[in-house]
Amino acid sequence: MNIAGFIIRRLLLAIFVLLGVVTITFILAHSIPGNPVYAWLGRDASAHPALVQLYTEKYHLNDPLYIQYYYYLSGLVQGNLGYSPAKGFIPVTQVISETLPYTLQIAFFAIVISIVLGVVLGVLAARFHHGPADKSIRAFYLAGISSPSFFIALVLLIIFTIFFHLLPTGNAASLSLAVPRAITHIPMLDALLEGNFTYFFSALQHVILPSLSLALGTFGVVVRVLRSSMLDVMRSNYVRTARAKGLTENTVFFKHGLRNAMISVVTLSSLIVTWLITGTIFVESIFSYPGMGQYVYQALLVQDYAGILGTTIVFAIIIILSNLVADILYVVVDPQIRLG
Amino acid sequence: MLDISDLSIVYEQKKSTALVLDNVDLELDKNTFVAVVGESGCGKSTLALSIIGLLAMPPAKITNGKIEYKSTVLTALKPNERRQFRGTEIAMIFQEPLTSLNPVYKVGDQIAEAIAVREQRKGKVKGDPQSDVMQKTYRVNDTEFPSRLPRRRGGTLGKLLASEVLDSLKRVRIADPEQVVDRYPFELSGGMRQRVMIAMALSQKPALLIADEPTTALDVTTQAQVLKLMKDLMDEVNTSILLITHDLAVASQVADRVIVMYAGEIVEDSNVYDMFKEPLHPYTQGLLKCIPSGSKEKARLEPISGTVPSLANLPPGCKFASRCPHVMEICRKNRPKLIEVKPNHRVACYLYGE
Numbered sequence: 001m002n003i004a005g006f007i008i009r010r011l012l013l014a015i016f017v018l019l020g021v022v023t024i025t026f027i028l029a030h031s032i033p034g035n036p037v038y039a040w041l042g043r044d045a046s047a048h049p050a051l052v053q054l055y056t057e058k059y060h061l062n063d064p065l066y067i068q069y070y071y072y073l074s075g076l077v078q079g080n081l082g083y084s085p086a087k088g089f090i091p092v093t094q095v096i097s098e099t100l101p102y103t104l105q106i107a108f109f110a111i112v113i114s115i116v117l118g119v120v121l122g123v124l125a126a127r128f129h130h131g132p133a134d135k136s137i138r139a140f141y142l143a144g145i146s147s148p149s150f151f152i153a154l155v156l157l158i159i160f161t162i163f164f165h166l167l168p169t170g171n172a173a174s175l176s177l178a179v180p181r182a183i184t185h186i187p188m189l190d191a192l193l194e195g196n197f198t199y200f201f202s203a204l205q206h207v208i209l210p211s212l213s214l215a216l217g218t219f220g221v222v223v224r225v226l227r228s229s230m231l232d233v234m235r236s237n238y239v240r241t242a243r244a245k246g247l248t249e250n251t252v253f254f255k256h257g258l259r260n261a262m263i264s265v266v267t268l269s270s271l272i273v274t275w276l277i278t279g280t281i282f283v284e285s286i287f288s289y290p291g292m293g294q295y296v297y298q299a300l301l302v303q304d305y306a307g308i309l310g311t312t313i314v315f316a317i318i319i320i321l322s323n324l325v326a327d328i329l330y331v332v333v334d335p336q337i338r339l340g
Numbered sequence: 341m342l343d344i345s346d347l348s349i350v351y352e353q354k355k356s357t358a359l360v361l362d363n364v365d366l367e368l369d370k371n372t373f374v375a376v377v378g379e380s381g382c383g384k385s386t387l388a389l390s391i392i393g394l395l396a397m398p399p400a401k402i403t404n405g406k407i408e409y410k411s412t413v414l415t416a417l418k419p420n421e422r423r424q425f426r427g428t429e430i431a432m433i434f435q436e437p438l439t440s441l442n443p444v445y446k447v448g449d450q451i452a453e454a455i456a457v458r459e460q461r462k463g464k465v466k467g468d469p470q471s472d473v474m475q476k477t478y479r480v481n482d483t484e485f486p487s488r489l490p491r492r493r494g495g496t497l498g499k500l501l502a503s504e505v506l507d508s509l510k511r512v513r514i515a516d517p518e519q520v521v522d523r524y525p526f527e528l529s530g531g532m533r534q535r536v537m538i539a540m541a542l543s544q545k546p547a548l549l550i551a552d553e554p555t556t557a558l559d560v561t562t563q564a565q566v567l568k569l570m571k572d573l574m575d576e577v578n579t580s581i582l583l584i585t586h587d588l589a590v591a592s593q594v595a596d597r598v599i600v601m602y603a604g605e606i607v608e609d610s611n612v613y614d615m616f617k618e619p620l621h622p623y624t625q626g627l628l629k630c631i632p633s634g635s636k637e638k639a640r641l642e643p644i645s646g647t648v649p650s651l652a653n654l655p656p657g658c659k660f661a662s663r664c665p666h667v668m669e670i671c672r673k674n675r676p677k678l679i680e681v682k683p684n685h686r687v688a689c690y691l692y693g694e
Contacts, residue, residue, distance in 0.1 A: 237439040246427030335524045
């Protein structure tokens, strides 16, 4: 199969998926009862009825829903996601471009931690299955899976910040440090490119707890899937052939077993991205990390239609892209898909 | 070469213990083609796996006897010492060629890996795990290489191995071996895959090749080709073959010697001519009546009546007594021993001998 053609087809399909996401979110957001202007303006609204009138007209809130939908879509195709009441009516695109890089930082570290931890522990559990290592790993990941990430976040916050003062909380890096010059627009990457290690390590300290609390909730799924598919693979006929060749048990395990068992982890990885990226909403709010997740939370509180829709679109794009990446990785690890 | 004496193996389950191999006594010589024949569940696969040392223990457990190979008692070895005999001394191919090759590696790489194992072991003390660890390099064609398995065939080692990989594919009469080395197993037909399995096993130059139902998953034409290939290769590469099959007809086509197993026991053992001309054990006679002979005298085949007794709950006497047309008083009380009634013809039945 032609890989470029495959990607183009998937991206074209993604446009329709996004349109569906926009439509459903639009309808859901607008079905919250009440005039959102009261939520937007807060105390000012009851004091100045004229102001309410003004905003209602400016944002077409009295028009039928399909007219509002039309306005939103025509803005969307021009790259205008509207103005965010939650952030003092600055453009949503601006809010997203300022907050998304921080969320990507958290998500990146969360993905790395959960995949690395998941694969390492999954391999250990399968290699020594039914032994004490396997049993303790299973207890550990079960505790992780069973706890929601916001609960883990609170526990980590109490242990590392409040009791031991080991790691800071709030903000993306120490406020006394200047944010590095925007090259990639992702602050930690920019700091590395600039050689600004002071900022990088400060940012690393701030990012570690949020991403760890996300990762601890998801790595268990990787352990579980890898362990069971590894045990399946180790019973397969080709593993028996590898043993019959006289290979050492480690070669059999890592070269013949793991390579095949990893296919299931790749399938899982796009799901993990989805969990982690949506999990940032809670975790960023708890750690007051200035990412997009925290913005989603603020937008939801004040019925910020533009903010809700804009961030949902960004989440959808990330999820679609991660699925695409997983499909491409799938082709790399499984030759049958490549040629079949 | 291979000497199995009084080997008994049980499968331990929660509630019961099944005796899958019952005092199996067997000697294999160099350069012979031996077929082990029996119904499903008669213990022939367990026998094969126990010889190569791939039997899962537990649930299986050796309760009696030993397997001796070139004066080393295999059953007394530690797992890592036992591994030294796999591949280069005793190799094995399996019933399902579709699933027996690793789906994510190219055929050529899988054969190269087998050859690398053989090269790694050159000049080492058999059964000494230390020598495997100590050896940091190994040689192919007078060039020294680090002692790890090749990952890509691009390197120098890869190229040297590549020519031997091609030779091994040519040996099993694969047309277009240059193409086949770069194929993945799922791109090959069942017959081709089994040829690749045979090429891989023989590339390690084993003294004994165990073939566990190698042609059962193949169609009749391919089956005949693969059997003939194995027969031809036995002389070419100087190896013994132990063929495990449920099909007496298959055994008759290729084997020099046939061993008939019933419910975990060897009931008859003789050269192929005597076995077919003059079968002694009533079970062997029954099996032969199940093969279509081609002559028109009898239109119907005669199946053996009854079923195999449960291995977890065996009767005290002969295991075949309940199905035997010649059953006597003694058969229900005592178990007959495998005795040599004629030169090189052993049978376990009270109709013969004393």
